[in-house]
Amino acid sequence: MDIEQKSSIEYKISFEKPFSKEDLLLLLNLKNQSELKWLYSTADRVRRKYMGDEIFLRGIIEFSNRCGKSCDYCGIRAPNSKVNRYRIPDQEIIDICMILEKQAITTVVLQSGEDLFYTKEKMGGIIKTIKEKTNLAITLSVGERDKETYRYWKNCGMDRYLLRFETSNQKIFKDIHPDDNFKERLNCIRVLKELGIQTGSGFMIGLPQTGLDDIANDILLCRELDLDMIGIGPFIPHPDTPLYIDGFTFDLDFYTKVLAVLRMVNYNCHIPATTAFDAFKKEGRNLALQRGANVFMPNVTPEKYRRDYLLYPGKPCVDEPGEKCIACSAVRITSLGREIGKGKGHSLKKPGACQGLSAF
Numbered sequence: 001m002d003i004e005q006k007s008s009i010e011y012k013i014s015f016e017k018p019f020s021k022e023d024l025l026l027l028l029n030l031k032n033q034s035e036l037k038w039l040y041s042t043a044d045r046v047r048r049k050y051m052g053d054e055i056f057l058r059g060i061i062e063f064s065n066r067c068g069k070s071c072d073y074c075g076i077r078a079p080n081s082k083v084n085r086y087r088i089p090d091q092e093i094i095d096i097c098m099i100l101e102k103q104a105i106t107t108v109v110l111q112s113g114e115d116l117f118y119t120k121e122k123m124g125g126i127i128k129t130i131k132e133k134t135n136l137a138i139t140l141s142v143g144e145r146d147k148e149t150y151r152y153w154k155n156c157g158m159d160r161y162l163l164r165f166e167t168s169n170q171k172i173f174k175d176i177h178p179d180d181n182f183k184e185r186l187n188c189i190r191v192l193k194e195l196g197i198q199t200g201s202g203f204m205i206g207l208p209q210t211g212l213d214d215i216a217n218d219i220l221l222c223r224e225l226d227l228d229m230i231g232i233g234p235f236i237p238h239p240d241t242p243l244y245i246d247g248f249t250f251d252l253d254f255y256t257k258v259l260a261v262l263r264m265v266n267y268n269c270h271i272p273a274t275t276a277f278d279a280f281k282k283e284g285r286n287l288a289l290q291r292g293a294n295v296f297m298p299n300v301t302p303e304k305y306r307r308d309y310l311l312y313p314g315k316p317c318v319d320e321p322g323e324k325c326i327a328c329s330a331v332r333i334t335s336l337g338r339e340i341g342k343g344k345g346h347s348l349k350k351p352g353a354c355q356g357l358s359a360f
C-alpha cells in the first residue's frame with residue numbers, strides 16, 4: 001500500500017499477520033469520521049480483492065414458521081400464540097424454485113423454524129425433487145439436527161447449510177436459548193463442515209448484555225470455525241418475546257462497522273447483506289454491500305405467508321410479492337455499480353485459508 005495513503009490506524013495494526021483481538025477492538029472502537037471512512041473503504045477493497053464485484057443472489061423461501069423452540073429473541077418462538085402458523089405445501093415450494101430458475105437466481109435458501117414435521121426423509125424428498133426439476137444450488141437453514149440427517153440431506157443434493165451460533169458468549173447463549181446448548185451448536189457446525197457441506201454461521205449484533213468485547217470474540221469465532229458463509233445482523237427486540245426492551249435505537253453505522261471488521265478478518269467468505277440491516281432504514285442493505293457484503297437474499301416467500309414470518313419487527317418487504325424483491329435486488333445491484341453473480345456462487349475457501357491479509 002502506498003505510504004501516503006496510509007491512515008494512522010495502519011500504523012497501529014499489522015496487515016501482515018492474522019488480526020489479534022486487540023486489533024479488532026481498536027477497529028470496533030473507531031469513532032472519528034475520517035477513520036470510519038477509512039475502515040469502510042478498506043473493507044470494500046478487501047471484498048473486491050477476494051470476492052470480486054459480483055453480488056450473488058440467493059432466493060429465500062421461509063417455508064414454515066412452526067417452531068418447537070423458545071429462543072428468547074425470536075418472534076416465531078413456540079410460545080408466541082399470536083403467530084398465525086403455516087407450512088408451505090411441498091408442491092408450492094417446488095413451483096417457486098422453478099420460477100426462480102427462470103429469473104436467473106442460482107441458489108434457493110429454504111429456511112424454517114425448528115419444525116420436526118420435516119423429518120429427514122420428508123425434507124430429503126423436497127431436496128431431491130428440487131434437484132431433479134432445477135439446476136439450483138440448495139441451502140438449508142432449519143436448525144440443529146443429527147449428523148445422519150445432515151449427511152442424508154447432502155446425499156439428496158443439499159449444497160450448503162446455515163446455522164448461526166448467535167453469540168460466542170456462552171453465558172448469554174445459555175440465558176437466551178432455553179432449549180439449546182452452546183457446545184452442541186458448535187458441534188453441529190463442525191459436523192456440517194466435516195461432511196463437506198458449505199457451512200454458514202454468524203451472530204446477532206447488540207444482544208442485551210453484550211459489548212464490544214463479545215463482538216470481537218464473535219468475529220474471531222467465525223474465523224476459528226473457518227466458515228464458508230457468515231450471516232450477521234442487528235438484534236431487534238420483538239414485543240412478543242422475553243427480550244423485548246423499550247427505547248431501542250437502530251444504529252446502522254455501528255452495525256455496518258461490525259460488518260466491515262468482519263470482512264477484514266474473514267476476507268474470503270461469502271457475507272450477505274442480511275434483511276435485518278434494512279429494518280427501519282431502507283438504505284441499510286445497500287450500505288452493507290458497500291462496507292463488506294457480497295451476497296443479497298431476495299425474499300421469495302409468497303406474499304400471503306410473509307407477514308407471519310416476523311422474527312423481529314420492522315422487517316422489510318413483508319407486503320411485496322416475490323418477483324418484486326428480485327427486480328428490486330437487480331436495481332440495487334446495478335445502482336451500486338456491481339454485477340449480479342453469474343455462477344452458483346459456491347464457496348471460494350480452501351480449508352484453513354483465512355490466515356492474514358498479507359497480500360492486501
Ligand code: 5AD
Nearest residue numbers: 073074164234235236237238311312
Ligand atoms: N432480531 C434480529 N435477528 C433475529 N433473528 C431471530 N430473531 C431475531 C431478532 N429479534 C435471527 C437469528 C436467526 C436468524 C434466522 O434470524 O440470528 O438465526
Ligand code: FES
Nearest residue numbers: 067069071074077
Ligand atoms: Fe425457533 Fe429458536 S425460536 S429455533
